[in-house]
Amino acid sequence: MLPLEATSALRDLPDHRRETFELRLERWLPDLRAALEPLYVDHADVLDRLVTLAASAYAARDDDLHRLDQRRTLEPDWFQRPGMVGYAAYADRFADTLAGVAERASYLTELGVGYLHLMPLLTPRPTPSDGGYAVMDFRSVRSDLGTIDDLRALTGVLRSRGISLCLDLVLNHVAREHEWAEQARAGDERKRDYFLVYPDRTMPDAFERTLPEVFPDMAPGSFSWDEELQGWVWTTFNRYQWDVNWANPDVLCEFADIIVFLANQGVEVLRLDAIAFTWKRLGTNCQNQPEVHALTQALRTVARIACPALVFKAEAIVGPQDLVAYLGVGEHYGKVSDLAYHNGLMVQIWSMLASRDARLASRALQQLPDPPSTTAWITYARSHDDIGWAVSDDDAAALGLSGFDHRRFLSDFYAGELEGSWARGLVFGENPATMDRRISGSLASLCGLEQGDPLAVHRILLAHAVILGFGGLPVIWMGDELGLLNDPDWADEPSHREDNRWAHRPRMPWPTPPDEHGIQGAIRHLVQARAALPHLHASVAAEVLDPRDPGVLLVARRHPLGPMVGAYNVMPEPRHVPLSVLRDLRLDVGRLVDHVTGSTPTIRDDAVQLTPYAAAWLTRD
Numbered sequence: 001m002l003p004l005e006a007t008s009a010l011r012d013l014p015d016h017r018r019e020t021f022e023l024r025l026e027r028w029l030p031d032l033r034a035a036l037e038p039l040y041v042d043h044a045d046v047l048d049r050l051v052t053l054a055a056s057a058y059a060a061r062d063d064d065l066h067r068l069d070q071r072r073t074l075e076p077d078w079f080q081r082p083g084m085v086g087y088a089a090y091a092d093r094f095a096d097t098l099a100g101v102a103e104r105a106s107y108l109t110e111l112g113v114g115y116l117h118l119m120p121l122l123t124p125r126p127t128p129s130d131g132g133y134a135v136m137d138f139r140s141v142r143s144d145l146g147t148i149d150d151l152r153a154l155t156g157v158l159r160s161r162g163i164s165l166c167l168d169l170v171l172n173h174v175a176r177e178h179e180w181a182e183q184a185r186a187g188d189e190r191k192r193d194y195f196l197v198y199p200d201r202t203m204p205d206a207f208e209r210t211l212p213e214v215f216p217d218m219a220p221g222s223f224s225w226d227e228e229l230q231g232w233v234w235t236t237f238n239r240y241q242w243d244v245n246w247a248n249p250d251v252l253c254e255f256a257d258i259i260v261f262l263a264n265q266g267v268e269v270l271r272l273d274a275i276a277f278t279w280k281r282l283g284t285n286c287q288n289q290p291e292v293h294a295l296t297q298a299l300r301t302v303a304r305i306a307c308p309a310l311v312f313k314a315e316a317i318v319g320p321q322d323l324v325a326y327l328g329v330g331e332h333y334g335k336v337s338d339l340a341y342h343n344g345l346m347v348q349i350w351s352m353l354a355s356r357d358a359r360l361a362s363r364a365l366q367q368l369p370d371p372p373s374t375t376a377w378i379t380y381a382r383s384h385d386d387i388g389w390a391v392s393d394d395d396a397a398a399l400g401l402s403g404f405d406h407r408r409f410l411s412d413f414y415a416g417e418l419e420g421s422w423a424r425g426l427v428f429g430e431n432p433a434t435m436d437r438r439i440s441g442s443l444a445s446l447c448g449l450e451q452g453d454p455l456a457v458h459r460i461l462l463a464h465a466v467i468l469g470f471g472g473l474p475v476i477w478m479g480d481e482l483g484l485l486n487d488p489d490w491a492d493e494p495s496h497r498e499d500n501r502w503a504h505r506p507r508m509p510w511p512t513p514p515d516e517h518g519i520q521g522a523i524r525h526l527v528q529a530r531a532a533l534p535h536l537h538a539s540v541a542a543e544v545l546d547p548r549d550p551g552v553l554l555v556a557r558r559h560p561l562g563p564m565v566g567a568y569n570v571m572p573e574p575r576h577v578p579l580s581v582l583r584d585l586r587l588d589v590g591r592l593v594d595h596v597t598g599s600t601p602t603i604r605d606d607a608v609q610l611t612p613y614a615a616a617w618l619t620r621d
């Protein structure tokens with residue numbers, strides 16, 4: 001039975017529209033109920049509120065977007081297809097404003113992009129705002145970028161070019177200046193319950209016993225004293241980013257309403273920022289709690305009812321054993337996010353390049369369970385964030401290495417502090433207690449281009465070949481396709497001075513410089529080659545094989561059309577792939593083609609030969 005308010009929201013719609021809504025409800029209501037029951041005592045009431053807001057959003061949705069909903073329902077694998085390549089950028093750094101981005105859309109089309117992630121652009125607090133991750137208003141756009149109408153216009157332009165817009169939904173926290181926080185500070189008790197506030201240090205201390213620190217140097221601890229609240233408020237990230245209380249169903253309803261609002265502006269993918277942190281439990285690290293997945297399922301179901309074209313992308317930078325749950329395992333299978341960052345692959349790309357060895361990466365990647373076949377990894381080599389050396393002690397130990405020493409080696413190597421290092425990275429988030437050191441820096445600078453290393457371009461292309469050939473939705477970080485170096489002026493802006501991640505968030509140089517090193521041309525070629533390979537559809541699992549040559553990462557994909565093997569030489573010297581590997585997969589070695597070069601690979605001594613840092617995508621001709 002529809003709640004009364006939902007019925008009235010749908011009243012003026014044509015019959016077929018009303019019927020579609022009812023069919024969706026029939027299909028998805030059980031998922032919504034199942035998600036809410038374990039979360040909230042008054043779950044029946046919460047369910048009614050969510051259905052009502054879904055109905056209102058559905059009724060308000062543009063015809064164009066209703067058509068998109070239908071199209072996506074007919075083509076649910078749209079984001080898994082080999083032709084899909086993503087691009088991520090700050091709107092202002094890419095093209096000043098949202099209107100500017102629309103004008104630059106042809107650049108993206110030429111690169112083969114079908115998915116654009118624009119970094120936070122909803123109204124943030126005044127600086128510092130953690131690059132926009134401290135949102136003050138989820139329903140308006142940062143004024144220097146444009147207006148909400150510009151956002152709608154931009155999604156229209158992109159949609160007409162077959163580009164889906166992805167926006168961040170920061171759901172772990174809001175800015176201290178968000179109206180909920182303002183009202184809480186002004187004494188509104190209901191709004192105080194939107195946050196986690198403690199009168200003294202008892203609970204914060206109890207929690208902190210098992211909480212890791214996210215920004216140990218910039219923002220130590222996970223609680224901040226607020227004079228106006230007269231309390232310690234939970235702030236996992238910076239002091240001005242207040243964690244919201246997801247145990248309060250009002251918070252869930254608020255975010256559900258924000259989600260359908262953004263979907264109605266034409267946003268097609270929501271990146272669920274810092275989602276791992278949303279549920280807190282004493283005695284744990286307050287990440288990856290089971291309730292996180294129930295919450296996601298509730299939000300996702302609301303979207304499926306009101307605006308099914310919308311998909312979710314989990315930003316969970318967590319260990320391999322926790323990661324796959326974000327794409328749905330067990331009772332949440334097929335009901336949560338469709339996309340999730342493959343942080344492990346990203347880290348291992350850098351680890352392989354520095355150590356010139358593919359064995360640790362192979363072992364680590366083999367430990368990760370396969371994602372559900374309806375979902376896809378976001379494969380990436382760089383993003384706007386630093387690189388944290390998520391190499392597990394177990395994986396390292398399996399190869400006779402110390403995890404601690406290897407992580408240390410990687411940060412020293414990429415900081416350029418080791419003999420023979422070609423990298424020009426910056427140390428980020430150094431934690432003297434754990435001796436953890438993360439790294440900032442652009443892909444090109446980390447690959448040696450800034451230092452003038454003669455093999456830098458090969459490394460840049462190898463990293464791209466891995467993310468484009470692994471299977472999933474590869475996302476190129478703005479400027480990497482041009483080999484942009486660290487921004488030497490990153491600290492000029494006072495609010496950036498404390499945060500060297502700005503070194504790899506440069507401005508796009510327009511007109512783009514001549515492709516001096518051939519990086520852009522080579523990446524375009526890889527994107528085109530990829531689009532023609534059905535083997536790279538994300539529904540096909542990536543199987544990381546045991547390396548036969550320690551310097552070569554081997555990734556097999558068994559597609560009904562036949563097998564494909566991706567081979568990646570991570571060493572600055574020639575290496576090989578024994579033909580026996582291909583024969584074992586029943587790949588016809590008499591008719592091999594390498595789609596990276598577009599020709600027959602060189603075979604000698606019963607092995608495919610790989611030049612230094614070469615990638616090969618091998619299938620039967």
Ligand code: GLC
Nearest residue numbers: 130131133170237273274385
């Ligand atoms: C995510 C973002 C990061 C930000 C944090 C807090 O991890 O990628 O840039 O600092 O969330 O919102």
